[in-house]
Structures are given as C-alpha cells and as structure tokens.
Amino acid sequence: MSKVRHIVAFSGGKDSSALAIYLHDPERWRRALGKQGLPPRPPLEEAEYVFCDTGTELAETYDYLDRLEAYLGRPIQRLRANVPPSKPGEPDKTPFDHYLELYGGFLPSPNMRWCTRMLKLKPFEDYIGDDPVISYVGIRADEGEWRVDPETQRKYFQHRKGYISTKPNIKTVFPFIEDGLVKADIYRILDDSGVGRPDYYTWRSRSGCYFCFFQRKSEWVGLLEHHPDLYKRAMEYEKIDPETGERFTWSDAESLAELARPERIAEIKRRTKEREERLRKSRANVTLMEQFFDEVRDLEDSGAGCNICHL
Numbered sequence: 001m002s003k004v005r006h007i008v009a010f011s012g013g014k015d016s017s018a019l020a021i022y023l024h025d026p027e028r029w030r031r032a033l034g035k036q037g038l039p040p041r042p043p044l045e046e047a048e049y050v051f052c053d054t055g056t057e058l059a060e061t062y063d064y065l066d067r068l069e070a071y072l073g074r075p076i077q078r079l080r081a082n083v084p085p086s087k088p089g090e091p092d093k094t095p096f097d098h099y100l101e102l103y104g105g106f107l108p109s110p111n112m113r114w115c116t117r118m119l120k121l122k123p124f125e126d127y128i129g130d131d132p133v134i135s136y137v138g139i140r141a142d143e144g145e146w147r148v149d150p151e152t153q154r155k156y157f158q159h160r161k162g163y164i165s166t167k168p169n170i171k172t173v174f175p176f177i178e179d180g181l182v183k184a185d186i187y188r189i190l191d192d193s194g195v196g197r198p199d200y201y202t203w204r205s206r207s208g209c210y211f212c213f214f215q216r217k218s219e220w221v222g223l224l225e226h227h228p229d230l231y232k233r234a235m236e237y238e239k240i241d242p243e244t245g246e247r248f249t250w251s252d253a254e255s256l257a258e259l260a261r262p263e264r265i266a267e268i269k270r271r272t273k274e275r276e277e278r279l280r281k282s283r284a285n286v287t288l289m290e291q292f293f294d295e296v297r298d299l300e301d302s303g304a305g306c307n308i309c310h311l
C-alpha cells in the first residue's frame with residue numbers, strides 16, 4: 001500500500017495559511033497560545049503544500065504565497081486545471097476562460113458553481129490520484145452555529161461544513177477544531193510568525209478569483225479602486241441580451257457597469273459605513289476589521305463560501 005501523503009491546500013487566505021504555519025511547529029504555537037494539555041501533535045515535516053490556481057487570482061495572493069514559501073522553507077505547488085494550449089496566434093486562455101467556453105458562456109454562480117469544481121477541486125483530486133491522503137483543512141473551532149437537538153433538546157455547536165473532496169482515499173482533518181483554535185489565535189499566528197495578513201485584507205476579506213460572485217458590494221468597489229483593470233475585465237464577462245434583455249451578470253441585482261456609477265459607489269460606501277457603525281456599537285471590544293470579517297464569515301457560514309477558495 002502507498003505511503004500516506006499529508007497535504008495542506010492553500011486558498012491564499014488567512015486560515016489555511018495560519019494552519020500551515022501552525023502545523024509546521026505545533027508545540028511552539030500551542031505554548032504561545034496557551035493551549036496546554038492537548039494530545040501530542042508532531043510537526044508536519046513531510047507535508048505537501050498546494051495552491052489551486054484558477055489563473056484569475058489577485059497579484060496580492062501570489063505575493064502572499066511567496067511570503068509563506070519563504071517562511072515554510074518549502075515550495076507551494078501551483079496546481080492548474082489541464083486545459084489545451086491555445087491555437088497559434090491566439091492569446092493564452094486562463095483555465096477559467098477555457099471552462100467558461102465549455103459551459104456555454106454561463107458565468108458561475110452560487111447555484112452553478114462549476115468554477116470551484118473544475119478549477120479547484122478537480123486539479124486537487126487529479127494531483128492526489130488514488131494515494132491515501134490526509135488533507136488538512138483550516139476551519140476554526142469558532143466557525144459554525146449553536147443548534148438544538150430536537151430529540152434531546154440539548155444545545156450543540158455545529159461546525160461549519162466545507163466544500164471539500166469526498167473521494168474515499170482522502171481523509172479530511174480539522175486541526176483548528178481539534179485543538180480549539182479561534183479567530184484571535186489565527187491572527188496571533190500570522191502576526192507573530194512575521195508572515196502577516198494578505199495585502200488585499202485592507203479592502204477585501206476573501207481569497208479567490210478577482211471576480212468571485214461571493215463578493216460583497218463593498219468588495220467590488222474595493223476591486224474597482226485597487227485594480228481598475230481587473231474590474232474592467234470582470235465587466236467584460238457580463239452580457240445583456242439586447243433583444244430579450246436577459247442578463248448574464250456576476251450579481252443578479254445589478255451589473256458591474258451599474259455598480260460603478262459614482263452615485264451607486266457613494267451609496268455602497270455609506271451603507272458599509274453605517275453597518276460598521278452598528279457593529280462597532282454592538283461589539284465595542286472587537287476591532288472594526290474583525291467585525292467586518294465576522295459579517296462576511298457569517299455569509300460564508302451559511303454555506304455561501306467554499307473552503308478550498310476562501311479559507
């Protein structure tokens with residue numbers, strides 16, 4: 001039987017990155033975080049680090065992966081979906097563009113998430129093959145919600161579920177849940193290790209494609225302000241049928257051209273500020289950015305986000 005492989009898949013976000021740092025030297029971090037009395041966890045010396053690259057990631061994500069590689073002292077393998085080479089004279093297509101064509105030009109959406117399946121999960125599963133694998137996933141101990149068992153009326157905490165591979169040779173484990181690490185611990189690991197947080201965190205809370213349809217309106221505004229070229233590219237994917245009026249847009253409610261109107265941007269910013277203000281008042285001892293992330297995380301907890309893209 002083949003040797004068990006240990007794999008940490010990065011999304012380019014904070015949780016999967018903190019997980020790799022934690023597993024690199026668990027005892028150091030347990031001491032620093034005051035997590036004593038846990039079952040021994042040897043350092044993950046033979047881990048394979050991977051990142052599923054859609055070809056439509058932010059430059060900040062690639063920079064962050066470089067920082068992580070420097071810290072871990074090991075390469076992060078960039079996995080890309082296998083797509084045929086472009087014809088002579090044609091520009092190279094990203095894996096996303098290749099699949100968009102195969103899916104008849106239909107943009108992915110929360111209900112038709114072919115992008116995660118074809119650009120993230122499939123390359124990951126192809127890379128693994130049939131070998132026995134332990135896949136380490138960075139869902140935190142504080143991600144989820146309290147529920148009541150209808151039979152016993154007992155309260156229990158339901159951890160967030162992931163959009164993860166279900167291949168029988170892959171065993172998924174959740175070290176942060178097992179060891180009780182919460183969001184504050186993740187920030188501590190990132191800050192104390194010197195790796196820090198991804199640069200896009202000043203305006204966007206999630207990793208993944210620049211046009212990800214899970215983005216909040218305020219994050220689209222952030223994209224427009226920080227990467228106007230990418231915003232324009234995202235706009236070019238949108239189509240409105242001139243005859244039927246049928247809309248193929250990233251968001252059902254409005255197109256990116258509509259969202260980019262100055263009065264609309266001003267409205268989105270005003271609403272974001274009001275929401276932050278409300279949150280600040282209700283949770284005075286939590287930083288503003290963490291509150292913002294909390295709110296986004298709430299959306300992800302509802303099943304909107306996906307681990308392999310956003311953790």
Ligand code: SF4
Nearest residue numbers: 115116208209212309
């Ligand atoms: S980041 Fe968003 S758009 Fe990209 S693959 Fe994941 S769900 Fe799809």
